[in-house]
Amino acid sequence: MAEIKIKGVEKRFASFTALHSIDLTVKDQEFLVLLGASGCGKTTLLRLIAGLDFATEGEIQIGGKRVNELPPRSREIAMVFQNYAVFPHLTVFDNIGFGLRMKKMPSDQIRQKVTKAAEMMHIEQLLERYSGQLSGGQRQRVAVARALAMEPEVLLMDEPLSNLDALLRMEMRAELKGVLQESKTTTIYVTHDQVEAMSMADRIAVMHGGHIIQAASPISVYRDPASRFVGGFIGNPPMNFLPAKRSNGHWTAAGVAFDGPSVDKETIEFAIRPEDLDPSDTGLSGRVRVVEPLGAHQLVTMDVDGHLFRAVLESDLPIGSGETITLAPKPDRIRWFDPDSENALQ
Amino acid sequence: MTAADIAVSAKKVRPTDHRSASRWLMAATITILCLWVLVPIYLILVNTLSSPEEVTSWPRQFFPSFDLGSVTFFANYQGVARALLNSVIVAVMTMVFSIGLGAPAGYALARFDFPGKNVFRVVVLMTRAFPLPLLALPLAIMFIQIGLDDTRFGLALVHTMLAMPFAILITASLFMGIPYELEEAAWTLGCNRFTAFVKVVLPLVMPGIAASAVFAFVISWNEVFAAAVLTIQNRTLTAFLLTSLNEAPLALKFAGGAVLVLPALFFLFAVRKYLFAMWGIANR
Structure with missing residues (x-):
């Protein structure tokens, strides 16, 4: 149980800056997800917190104590690695008890804690096995149990589910969320999978190019992206963007006038999520290119004013490719972005 | 046999020929390399396990007499x-x-x-x-x-x-x-x-x-x-x-x-x- 404070942290490798002045506070018992595409710096940030790499500048605090100079073993953290890193020469029992043994804990206490952690992850029947005799999902469970057995102040997880197949990943996602809620440990979880981020996080920090673009609850990241990048990155299919021009007090996008923010610009960007569009007589019209039925919904890809535009519509609407349809955006779901700074406009 | 048949059978034969030739070459090379290593070792073993008289006598034997005379002699030298x-x-x-x-x-x-x-x-x-x-x-x-x-x-x-x-x-x-x-x-x-x-x-x-x-x-x-x-x-x-x-x-x-x-x-x-x-x- 501890708060993590990251103040102005920078990480430079020879000629490359991986992290630009990161400021972030993770509250006690919070589940924070670092979300971003590969190369955005999320794993680097996690490794700095773990002490596997060292920050070039700035300060990292865990539980109010500066840890910049401390090695991983003195930081009260536990980490789950992407490839599990289960020690192949030890049994599952010895893997889970490894950290406790390093703490020189008496063996009856080790046995008790290992059993508890194994029960939490439902692997108590595998304790005598070696990692070579386990499936990927089981190894994953061992890695999490090993971290939980340490009863750390902070739990760090680096894409722990990315090596599992889709079905197992969904199962583990829910189970992990339950276990972590119960353990009440401050958790930082790195992933590139936005579904994972959305479904598990208390708060998502979206990273891009070594910056944290937005750190907010999953719903507000989704509904109110702080920048055009977040809108385009979160959501599948992503947000639609159209250029909007100023015309006597309104903003005109694809020939339709909308009420928008009052800013001193000639052109800004209009944005709407694909599911926030309804068929209507007036609104944005365009020619349908492709219709993809998805069961409950259909994904319609169309041209609006020469721009690619996607809409998720009820699957019983009769729409064929080549037709021209008109869609009305829900007024309260329209968002606006500054095309230069890419930031959201109010 | 039509011309097409002949063409087909020719196609079938040639790669096999080629393959068996290279296989022979491979087998021969392996055999020579093995003999190169194994024959001296064999000779050493046969002579080590023969009595000192047999080692210097002629004709040579292909199988050792399992006499430990040479080994004993060596150990005491x-x-x-x-x-x-x-x-x-x-x-x-x-x-x-x-x-x-x-x-x-x-x-x-x-x-x-x-x-x-x-x-x-x-x-x-x-x-x-x-x-x-x-x-x-x-x-x-x-x-x-x-x-x-x-x-x-x-x-x-x-x-x-x-x-x-x-x-x-x-x-x-x-x-x-x-x-x-x-x-x-x-x-x-x-x-x-x-x-x-x-x-x-x-x-x-x-x-x-x-x-x-x-x-x-x-x-x-x-x-x-x-x-x-x-x-x-x-x-x-x-x-x-x-x-x-x-x-x-x-x-x-x-x-x-x-x-x-x-x-x-x-x-x-x-x-x-x-x-x-x-x-x-x-x-x-």
Whole structure:
């Protein structure tokens, strides 16, 4: 149980800056997800917190104590690695008890804690096995149990589910969320999978190019992206963007006038999520290119004013490719972005 | 038969012909290489297991009489026991030195990026580029000057120089095979660099380290030139046999040969998997 404070942290490798002045506070018992595409710096940030790499500048605090100079073993953290890193020469029992043994804990206490952690992850029947005799999902469970057995102040997880197949990943996602809620440990979880981020996080920090673009609850990241990048990155299919021009007090996008923010610009960007569009007589019209039925919904890809535009519509609407349809955006779901700074406009 | 049929059958025949020819060539090459290695070993074994009279008599026998006369004669020959002991001591020292120095170097090559890493790798190999006779005489003079001549320790140093490049490269490839994540996981679980190495890396590379130690042992065990030049009283078995080639009877040479060849063969066979790994050859 501890708060993590990251103040102005920078990480430079020879000629490359991986992290630009990161400021972030993770509250006690919070589940924070670092979300971003590969190369955005999320794993680097996690490794700095773990002490596997060292920050070039700035300060990292865990539980109010500066840890910049401390090695991983003195930081009260536990980490789950992407490839599990289960020690192949030890049994599952010895893997889970490894950290406790390093703490020189008496063996009856080790046995008790290992059993508890194994029960939490439902692997108590595998304790005598070696990692070579386990499936990927089981190894994953061992890695999490090993971290939980340490009863750390902070739990760090680096894409722990990315090596599992889709079905197992969904199962583990829910189970992990339950276990972590119960353990009440401050958790930082790195992933590139936005579904994972959305479904598990208390708060998502979206990273891009070594910056944290937005750190907010999953719903507000989704509904109110702080920048055009977040809108385009979160959501599948992503947000639609159209250029909007100023015309006597309104903003005109694809020939339709909308009420928008009052800013001193000639052109800004209009944005709407694909599911926030309804068929209507007036609104944005365009020619349908492709219709993809998805069961409950259909994904319609169309041209609006020469721009690619996607809409998720009820699957019983009769729409064929080549037709021209008109869609009305829900007024309260329209968002606006500054095309230069890419930031959201109010 | 139509023209098309003929074309088809011709197509069928040609690749088979080609394949069987190359297969014959392959089989012949393998046979020659095997005989090249096995016939001398066979002759050594037959003669070692025959009585001294049979060794010098004619015609030769293809099967040994399993007479231990030659072996007994060899074992009792003046100086053999001492030379054998010297060989073992020098080889063990070589083994300890080349692993003790080579394994840390291999670990550094595998785990750290440092300036001159590639140069270092090449230099390690370059030490094997100079023929030993070229180095042996200057070395002998230097050893005399600093009082290392005719000592087991001095000879072990030279043998270490011969064995270390292999020790470094084999252990480097072993360490590279251990995911760095395992060490990092150990650090987060309360280890420092050293305890992580001892508790996680070492148990995983131990079989390979043992193999590379055995290889160092065999290099020293088989080495004759430096041993002959640098020692007089403290001859190893190879040097002893070489210098007594002229005076010793045939039976002694064969028995000595067998004593030299068999441990080396046995050890190398036992560790072949790891030696192949050094050159990236999969052994399945």
